[in-house]
Amino acid sequence: MLAKVRTAAVQGLDAYPVDVEVDVGGGLPAFTIVGLPDTAVQEAKERVRAAIRNSNFEVPSRKITINLAPADVRKEGPAFDLPMAIGILLATEQIRASGLDGAMALGELSLDGGIRPVPGVLSIAMAARAGGIHTLIAPAVNAQEAALVEGLQVYAVRSLFQVTQHLEGEEVLTPVRSPPHSDAGADYAVDFAEVKGQAYARRALEIAAAGGHNVLMVGPPGAGKTMLARRLPTILPPLIWDEAIEVTRIYSVAGRLNGHGPVRERPFRSPHHSTSSAALVGGGTVPRPGEVTLAHHGVLFLDELPEFHRDALEVLRQPLEEGFVTVARVQSTVTFPSRFMLVAAMNPCPCGYHGDGLRECLCTPSQIARYLGRISGPLLDRFDLHIEVPRVPSGDLMTTLPAEPSTDIRTRVLRARARQQERLGSLGACNAGMTGRLLRKYCRLDEEGRTFLRAAIERLGLSARAHDRILRLARTIADLEAADVLTNAHLAEAVQYRAFDRPLRLLA
Amino acid sequence: MGDNDDIRIVARDDEEYPSALRPISDPPRELFVRGTLLPQDEIAVAIVGARRASEYGKAVARRLAADLVACGVTIVSGMARGIDGAAHQGALDGGGRTIAVLGCGPDMVYPKEHAPLMQRIIRSGAVVSEFPPETPPRPEQFPQRNRIISGLAKGVVVVEGRIGSGSLITADFALEQGREVFAVPGNIFEETTWAPHQLVAQGARLVVSALDILDELKIPHGSVQRPAAVSLSDEERAVWQQLSFTPLHVDRIAANCGQPVALISRVLLSLEAEGLVDALAGQRYVKKV
Ligand SMILES: Nc1ncnc2c1ncn2[C@@H]1O[C@H](COP(=O)(O)OP(=O)(O)OP(=O)(O)O)[C@@H](O)[C@H]1O
């Protein structure tokens, strides 16, 4: 007899429907899966056989043929286990099911008949809903994410036996309830209140958050660069619902959701400098999201920037410029979103203590120059702010005075963002993304401002590339003050966040 | 390597050979010269000191050099990092003449980061060496060249130096050659002040201003002019009063002023653009003189 169970598979961040067709017929006993299965799918045979047996059903000693349609796309992973088992039980008439019309099922089976979570369930739920499916039978651990999709009945299942009971109407499950859609609810484990001192660095990160500017931090070991970077997400605007869903989908596909509902916090990713290019931008025979995608709508932190391999930095070019990455494979080409704020950290010199004031640096100026020179011009161009972060004197670390909490900083950031959005006229637009044309339109200087900036560039020996960056930063500084006109004060402060434009000072 | 075209050999019997060097006990047979040696360079003062110098020491070297060139004195030094570099810098910034005596060939740039400084020295004075072109810097050559530094000058000012400092060798040559030795006092808790204080204990003349040098060497000086008073805004004055020659981080300056760091950053930048403060690595600031 022939049975058909609907399911879906993930490609990139999207899912496409797959029909599991099961035929059980005469001939020598056999179990064959066709339709471009990979090894994990081939191994399903053993899991499905054991799971059926251990759920008090039988695996017939007949010829079982399973086709995964469409047959021209490579199938991977264990998510087809459950629909295959259901199909075999239907085809051998061990169960009768009426509730499978307009339904999809998926899940990995364990040998005892239990159902294990699988990646990408949110993507599958979204595709299911879009394709007119009204019911999804999903592993219990994945049910929360599936329930985020409105208009879909989601049943959380723990075992094959439970699925058969439900389908036969013996013990009908109640659908999982969706959580309310709200833009609030982020709960960060860290807060700026924990950072003592660092007034200048805190101000710089507030400006970075307000204008969406990438930041490079230079400072000795233990200065708190990692600590500061980790807290940047806490002062960015909260994720709106659609952004939260996008991030949740990514983490689901990457198999990193672990049963949690929507991700409400902006991601913070900190790949080690030995991370491969493939792990950074995504890869695998069936492409999985890389670090740049896991950082989507959040912060990508590159600690020890000079230690990253040249080709690793090279592959960051596309995500930084276009906000997405393309991963090409023989089978398919997929695109992952990758819009993030880039934060990087490095030491000021080979020994780490140049400019520290507390500990003497024994590096020669040419050693320092060579070290700083490892950050190439094009890479440096990615950062609107480069700031020097000092070690906080131990006396100041001891202070019990609470520092300003993240919520207060975020309130100012939100006000500055609202001004940018209004001026630039599109949702989520910020000063960091202004094109040269917009920059000239919105960062116009009067005669006095022009004279000031020209004099500063000349007297302080700033490099030529500094000019536009200073204007862009000054715009954000003015937005934080709700000022329409750029003044010399805004320009002067902006210059202070451009350490690498002043190579001589970095050596002084 | 620099180009050899502009290197001249000045032998002991050439007219251009510095007359001050002729009477010393071991005058170089010939000098390799880039730039010009003028008769007025006879009135010269050497300023030397530590390579790893404090901001205070460098500020003193710059200031003394600038004040001395204002009275027509040529500044001689060794173009090393730290005090030497600051002395040349001060002379050049003051619009005066300066001579760098190298411990390597005159075509070698050592240290490398002084390449721009070296070009300025060649234009406003001379780079000289007794070592022929392409001689690399070797440790044993530096003490030997110190006798030329002292020999070219009427007096040697030691600004900073640790125990065993090379500046003491220059001071010894100076005494041997009958030149005056001057020493600049500093903080007794800093290791960099050991050499100048030692020299004072041995009878060197204590220097607290260029006048001490000019008077001792009987160089006429009308009046050493002070930099024109600049008018500071109230904010600038408040920040300026927090500064010294000990580098201070912007966070500390802001805390001391009781003002937001955003405001203090802006004020510091304008003070820097006006040439009143120096910004150092690590967002630290010192007064500039
Ligand atoms: N300003 C600060 N306030 C409170 N704690 C701090 C501060 N600065 C540093 N610390 C403490 O010191 C630890 C080290 O800081 P962190 O690891 O962020 O430094 P880093 O600059 O990233 O150093 P490295 O170069 O070694 O990675 C922090 O985890 C924190 O406990």
Ligand SMILES: [Mg+2]
């Ligand atoms: Mg760190």
Ligand SMILES: [Zn+2]
């Ligand atoms: Zn160092």
